[in-house]
Structures are given as structure tokens and as C-alpha cells.
Amino acid sequence: MPKIVDHELQKEKVAEAAWRVIRKNGMEQASVRNIAEEAGLSVGSMRHYFSSQSELYMYSMKLVSERVNLRIKNIAFTGELLTDIPVLVQQILPLNEETIPEMEVWFAFVVKSMSDPSLAVLRKQVDDDMRQMFVMIIQALTDQNLALPDLDYDIEIERFYALIDGLAIHAVLRPEVLTKEKIESAVNRHLQSICRP
Amino acid sequence: MPKIVDHELQKEKVAEAAWRVIRKNGMEQASVRNIAEEAGLSVGSMRHYFSSQSELYMYSMKLVSERVNLRIKNIAFTGELLTDIPVLVQQILPLNEETIPEMEVWFAFVVKSMSDPSLAVLRKQVDDDMRQMFVMIIQALTDQNLALPDLDYDIEIERFYALIDGLAIHAVLRPEVLTKEKIESAVNRHLQSICRP
Numbered sequence: 115m116p117k118i119v120d121h122e123l124q125k126e127k128v129a130e131a132a133w134r135v136i137r138k139n140g141m142e143q144a145s146v147r148n149i150a151e152e153a154g155l156s157v158g159s160m161r162h163y164f165s166s167q168s169e170l171y172m173y174s175m176k177l178v179s180e181r182v183n184l185r186i187k188n189i190a191f192t193g194e195l196l197t198d199i200p201v202l203v204q205q206i207l208p209l210n211e212e213t214i215p216e217m218e219v220w221f222a223f224v225v226k227s228m229s230d231p232s233l234a235v236l237r238k239q240v241d242d243d244m245r246q247m248f249v250m251i252i253q254a255l256t257d258q259n260l261a262l263p264d265l266d267y268d269i270e271i272e273r274f275y276a277l278i279d280g281l282a283i284h285a286v287l288r289p290e291v292l293t294k295e296k297i298e299s300a301v302n303r304h305l306q307s308i309c310r311p
Numbered sequence: 312m313p314k315i316v317d318h319e320l321q322k323e324k325v326a327e328a329a330w331r332v333i334r335k336n337g338m339e340q341a342s343v344r345n346i347a348e349e350a351g352l353s354v355g356s357m358r359h360y361f362s363s364q365s366e367l368y369m370y371s372m373k374l375v376s377e378r379v380n381l382r383i384k385n386i387a388f389t390g391e392l393l394t395d396i397p398v399l400v401q402q403i404l405p406l407n408e409e410t411i412p413e414m415e416v417w418f419a420f421v422v423k424s425m426s427d428p429s430l431a432v433l434r435k436q437v438d439d440d441m442r443q444m445f446v447m448i449i450q451a452l453t454d455q456n457l458a459l460p461d462l463d464y465d466i467e468i469e470r471f472y473a474l475i476d477g478l479a480i481h482a483v484l485r486p487e488v489l490t491k492e493k494i495e496s497a498v499n500r501h502l503q504s505i506c507r508p
Contacts, residue, residue, distance in 0.1 A: 140426035229337035280477030
């Protein structure tokens with residue numbers, strides 16, 4: 115058992131080295147050789163963990179979404195939707211030293227997935243999960259009679275989800291313009307705008 | 312004069328070849344050699360147009376924003392804000408065969424700009440211009456007394472801008488989910504939600 119744990123931990127360390135290379139030098143420089151060097155491993159020993167660059171990329175991209183899912187799982191929900199929903203969506207927003215690098219790497223993999231079919235499959239799965247989160251948010255607001263009547267659910271799901279991803283990319287690119295405070299105000303304002311007064 | 316025009320036209324053709332390479336095979340494959348091949352030019356003759364890969368990237372990224380600006384300049388505005396604003400923001404959304412490839416390439420350059428300081432400068436300029444467009448939209452709605460009273464302008468600017476960029480990236484990644492009709496409904500619904508009934 116400890117060996118399996120070590121193996122998984124080591125894979126995560128390699129993936130985190132891949133994240134650092136991608137953030138510092140771009141996807142173009144994220145070769146197995148450069149990632150091995152960043153991780154302090156020989157190219158040969160990388161084969162213990164990943165059989166190909168493609169497998170390493172897949173694992174490194176997936177690790178981002180797993181970290182997000184883990185944070186969501188660990189939220190201590192209060193049961194008050196208007197408190198819980200902002201906390202929930204904050205887990206997918208780049209607001210601190212852990213989540214800003216994650217989001218940068220995620221966008222790099224998303225763009226890479228446009229010309230990489232394996233990564234595209236993973237990206238679609240994560241996109242489906244994310245959209246499902248907004249389906250549940252709008253559904254919960256409606257069930258608790260908090261949502262405005264006559265909302266077009268499909269449109270509100272897309273609008274909330276797009277807002278959060280737009281804020282995420284703007285926060286990564288212009289943290290000096292789109293501050294943490296502005297992001298939180300925008301999320302709260304959006305929630306308020308789809309709810310009864 | 313014709314020579315200068317030809318030279319500019321040829322540069323645009325090379326940049327469009329760069330777009331195609333980036334879309335097909337990713338930024339990693341967008342070497343001067345591969346772009347020359349796609350453009351039907353020798354690597355040697357590429358030097359007539361661009362002195363370096365960096366200059367070629369800069370020009371190719373800038374061309375995307377110039378195409379957007381040209382479309383905006385050519386809009387026949389009606390003077391009715393609630394008609395004109397959706398038409399305006401549609402120019403930065405990937406809704407057709409011209410604008411979908413543009414947006415894909417734009418996102419690839421945005422990610423590249425995270426590890427490329429020259430592209431980062433250009434990206435910030437375009438981001439400033441885009442944000443200014445939303446400043447003007449919210450200002451115009453307020454001046455014409457169409458906006459809801461008591462809006463927090465700064466937040467509404469960020470919220471509208473983030474929504475549009477979020478819709479743009481979702482439309483590029485999942486056109487089968489986020490259809491043209493849904494995008495247009497989301498934009499109209501957003502506009503309605505910040506305006507008086």
C-alpha cells in the first residue's frame with residue numbers, strides 16, 4: 115500500500131512540475147525532458163510514472179479539475195443558498211495563490227485541447243460537470259422559491275456559467291483590474307439579479 | 312503605392328496561414344517553417360514580410376483585433392440602444408464562419424501571451440479597449456435613463472464584459488451546446504436585467 119501511495123504522490127509532483135513549466139514557459143516548452151528536469155527526475159525514471167507525453171498531459175489537466183472537486187467536496191455548506199452559492203462558485207474562480215496557478219494551467223490545457231483529441235474528451239467531461247453545477251444552482255433557487263418567476267432556466271444556466279468563466283479568465287489576465295473584491299461583488303450582484311427582491 | 316498594398320496584403324495572407332496552422336495543430340506547431348509552408352512561401356521569402364517569429368506572432372494576433380474593430384466600425388447603428396448594443400457585442404462573439412476561427416486563434420494567443428511579454432502588452436491594450444466598450448455601453452444606458460437606478464457601474468461593466476467573454480469561450484468550445492440562439496438570448500436577457508422594465 116505505501117508504495118501505491120508514494121507512486122500517486124510522485125505522479126502528482128510530476129504533474130505540478132508540468133504546471134510550473136507551462137506557466138513559466140508555455141505549452142511549447144512542456145516537453146517530457148523539461149518537465150523531468152523541473153521535477154528533478156531523469157527522463158528515464160519518468161517512464162515509471164507516465165508512458166507518454168500524452169498520458170502526462172492528460173493526468174496534469176485532470177489534476178486541476180480534481181483539485182477543484184476536492185475543494186467543493188470539503189465545503190461546509192450552511193443550507194442557506196444565498197450564502198452557499200457564492201462559496202461554491204468561488205472554488206472555480208482564481209482568487210488566491212492556490213487557484214490562480216490552477217486556472218492559468220487550465221486555460222493552457224483548454225487551448226491545447228482544441229488541437230488534441232484526447233484532451234478534448236477530458237475537457238468536455240469537465241465542461242459537462244461544470245454546466246451541471248449551474249443546472250443544480252438554478253434548480254435549487256427555483257425549488258426554494260428564491261428565483262424570480264418566469265426565468266428561462268436554460269438561458270440562466272448559460273448566463274451564470276459564462277459569467278463565472280469570463281470572470282475567471284479576466285482575473286487571471288488582469289488581476290490588477292479585476293480584484294477579488296470586484297469578482298465577489300459581481301457574483302453577489304448576479305445572484306441578486308436572478309432572485310426575488 | 313501598389314507595391315505597399317501588395318506587401319500588406321501578403322502579410323495578411325501569411326498571418327491567416329499562421330491562424331490555420333494554430334487552429335489545426337496548436338501553437339506548438341506554429342513555427343516560421345510550418346507557417347511558410349501553409350502560406351506557400353519559402354522560409355527565405357518570409358523574411359520580406361517578418362523579421363522574426365515574434366514579429367509574425369504579434370502581427371497575427373493584432374490582425375484578429377483589427378478585424379473585430381473593422382466590423383464594429385462598419386455597423387449601421389440605429390440610435391436605439393437596445394437594438395444597437397446586441398449588434399455591437401455580437402461582433403466580439405464567435406457566431407459564424409468568420410468569427411469562430413478568429414476567436415479560437417485569439418484564445419491561443421491569449422494563452423501564449425501568459426509566457427510572452429510582447430504579446431502580453433498587445434493583449435492588455437486590446438483588453439483595455441474591450442473594457443472601454445463596456446464602460447461606454449453602461450454609460451449610454453445611464454445617460455438615456457434606460458439603466459436601472461442604483462446600479463454599481465464598475466461591477467456592471469465587469470459583469471457584462473465577463474459574460475460576453477465567457478459566452479465566447481463556451482461557444483468556441485461547445486458550439487453544439489451553446490448555440491447562436493442561446494447566445495443571443497443570453498445577451499438580450501442580460502441587457503434586459505440591467506434596464507428598467
